[in-house]
Amino acid sequence: MEATVNTALRTEGLSKHFGELAAVNGVSLSLARGARHALIGPNGAGKTTLINLLTGVLEPTAGEMYLGDERITPLPQHRRVKRGITRTYQINTLFPNLTVLESVTLAILERKGFAARWMKAVSSHREELEEARALLATLKLDGDADKRTAQLPYGHQRLVEIALALATRPSILLLDEPAAGIPARESVEVLGVIAALPADVTILFIEHDMGLVFRFAERITVLVGGRLLTEGTPDEIAHDPEVKAVYLGKESRA
């Protein structure tokens, strides 16, 4: 096992049971600081459940989670976000009737701990509004700033999904199929934005498109039936006979 110093996030024997079903079963995973780490596996492998556990959306049936040396297993989601663990959703989970600018500004206000303030109007929080506009510009969403989120085309909504996560300034970013449902050319752009994040940001992403996985991941973890099958560099995974048998051979979508 790697030294804790270089480990950003670590799980020990993490399990989640839904009745009889072990959606995640004894997974011990560690994410190196600054890693670009892909999580792959066939449908129903427990990838999204694992992200739900890491972010505190679900409580584990067994096992522990550590952020650096801190045990975070009992922390609710919003406290984990405060510690730098942020996620995106596979299915857009946005604020349909807020404008894009309002949405991102809200995330920034929450990060700064200003979101419970009530004396000053949001429009007077110029610093946060400017930060939001700058962030939207990096995602080429500046033209959409004043539109209601629900009015945006799907691809742009996917970018808002990422903008909201980035607004929290995560140190660990968990992306659940960030490019799902958008055209291939755009999905390369989306992953490009993510890959270009500061090197000390740790990224775990679920992705079905093997082309994208092998293009952006430095490390790959393969999950099958809730269990961790194997983990390695893209090269190792590509040549792993077990992975080929279980996953790539059967379900190559690339």
Add this chain to the structure above:
Amino acid sequence: MKPGSRAVEIVFWLLPLAAFFLLPGYLVLGSQILIVSLFAMSLDLLLGYAGIVSLGHAAFFGLGAYTAGLLAAHGWGEPLTGLVAAAASAAIFGFVVSFLVVRGEDLARLMVTLGVGLLMFEAANRAAFITGGVDGLSGVTMWKLFGVFPFDLSGRTAFLYAYAVLLAAFLLLRRVVNSPFGLSLRGVRENRRRMAAIGSPVNRRLVAIFTLGAGVAGIAGALLAQTTQFVGLDTLGFERSADLLIMLVLGGTGRLYGAVVGTLVFMVAQDYLSGINPVYWQFWLGMLLVLFVFFARGGILGAAEALWKRR
């Protein structure tokens, strides 16, 4: 804010004063409209901003009414401190109830608020030795406002008092809803899961707004008690909660002004139509509600805004 809307707002708030001078025969109805407008505004904080449905908001209105009423009936008839006491008691009770409300989903919230409303009604009914029960609380004697203006039968003091309190509350609440806190409430309404994912302690926000909404409802209840110098069990009644929801939805949620417009339309129509035929009133009200839900989800103000944009 849109250009010109400042002028529209000023005119809007001058209308009650115009009514005060031009319609002296309607001051009692006018006071009621102002008071219920404030009550509807307090529900708008919950429903329109935070997305909390409630069928028991009268619990806080009634608590405020009884607090102010009991104070005045037992020798402390000073109006402003009465308002403060009513706001405090309703807010404290709202704070306690909020923990039952914040965790649930819509149906659970409806049931919990409904249940709390019924409990309060029955408690006040049983505690007749304090509240007067079905006969109502009498002996409420108000002192002069600022020691100068008596709450007399003309209803002039009552009207201006209710107007001033409504306006002050509106200015405060508008500040709240336009603030980061207000934005975070809209975020909760729009998507609770995403709020947690951007690090927001959602339940704490909901507790805060539920407490504030209860406190403002308490002020409205106190206004009614003080201006009518009487508190009846109906201040806690289910019908009051249900009518309130109708008024707010009719006017349009999530804009504060919808509360005032909805209340005005509802109460004027009720006063006029029920004078002709009480059964008819209910019929047309039902018809209106159905039409609004199908054709104008944003209520009167929502429809007006859509028309304005289409020009």
